[in-house]
Amino acid sequence: MEKMKLSEATTRRLPLYYRCLSELSKKGEDKVSSAILEDLLKIDAATIRRDFSYFGQMGRRGYGYDVKTLLMLFNDALKQDTTANVALIGVGNLGHALLNFKFHQIGNARISAAFDVNQEIVGTVQSKVPVYDISDIQEQIKEQDITVAILTVPASAAQKMADMLVKAGVHGIMNFTTELIDVPSRVIVQNVDLSVELQALIYSINHQNQADLF
């Protein structure tokens, strides 16, 4: 299939659509409407219709969308049938938790290599993933065809590690550190700051409660 340029927001919704459509298909559903998907996914039906239209899929009034066709198109776009190898840098508390997270069960990725400076864990296998010395990063990333890395090192080491990852040729970094890393524009960074997310949630709840008082 020709490579299409989807917006970042649409790209983020694709795995959700894929998972939901797989479930529907398993239940024997052949067709689905955007209204049903809105209900299941809590995504606006108009947004769903627009996303699907990028794939040339126009739902038919009174029929909806063909589940198998959508699955095939999204599978192609997501390459769900090939598993992407991911590297994890920094096997501390958070790194360990992510090593145990079953990325492969809900998506098309698995952590195939971990890296650390701590010689007590270098050379060991943690949660079925080998831990390499940070100096092996170039070699392993090339050998294992790794394009994405998860960064769970202390903030002070984040930029240095990001530079190494860029040099090794990764295309994307999921940054769990509080440091805003600087990378060339060809590399995509996704920042995941758990304490910011939690603060935002607490803030919303507090403000909602205040609004309830009036």
Ligand code: ATP
């Ligand atoms: P966290 O919960 O953030 O993982 P932690 O207290 O378990 O915190 P950190 O001090 O944040 O541990 O370090 C995380 C991991 O990163 C540790 O295993 C540490 O050895 C490793 N680490 C530290 N510096 C580097 C570095 N420059 N490169 C790779 N790994 C590093």
